[in-house]
Amino acid sequence: MRRWGATSIEGEHPVNEKASPRTLAEIASYHAHIYYAGQPERRHAEWLRLRIAERFRVRLGNWRDEPVGPHQQAMYQVSFANELFATLVPWLMLNHGGLSILIHPNTTNPKRDHLIDPIWIGRPLGVNGEVLGDEDEAEEALEVNTEPTLGA
């Protein structure tokens, strides 16, 4: 049984303080989920999407104007490779404009990735963890569909 099973889904302190830390090798890629509610927020999500495309080699996912999967609010997904973390994440911090953005690693445990280990920019929203597995193949970054020409 995995140690994870002994802790609550809220992410308690480890039971065994002698344990080795988890390593970055677990992370195959990242997703950012950019949420919006109402027209002003959707307009800022559009503004962000265009400017992300101009600056970052990522996979921009479809607009999801209705909640889908574990997400309780409209959003689109940005799939990106580990090497973009240092630029895309801070850029989103500076430019989120009040939108809620979930950024999670993709490891072999999607439930933990979404519920316990993510970072949030802006106000955290609910995530329906029950539709997520806790053992899966770690997702690599999806095929890039942007052609950036600008720096960040």
Place this chain on the structure above:
Amino acid sequence: MRRWGATSIEGEHPVNEKASPRTLAEIASYHAHIYYAGQPERRHAEWLRLRIAERFRVRLGNWRDEPVGPHQQAMYQVSFANELFATLVPWLMLNHGGLSILIHPNTTNPKRDHLIDPIWIGRPLGVNGEVLGDEDEAEEALEVNTEPTLGA
């Protein structure tokens, strides 16, 4: 008057959607604030602190067992250079063990850095923004006081 003054402290969508994005050049360094409450959390904060010191060239701040400055809960600060963002932040995502961690950029606007633009790992906590200025010199990374020997 700066555009910022026209938006709420909650970080609304930008008033002017034609505006240029903010750039990463604004960020002089980062702070991570690792919060704890009660002995089990303090023990995990100790566990993290040792393992951060073994792996990352950062400035570990003093233990602050009483709230200080804008912080409403006990914590210690980790000051780090921009080039550590891509490793230290994901490592904290994987190893926070349920602790709340605030990570904010250091730009010329500490109030905005702490209240609007940060990322949170774990449950976000309150931050007393009224003690922070909105115009200051951007803080560079503080002198390193760790001697890491391990990879992340």
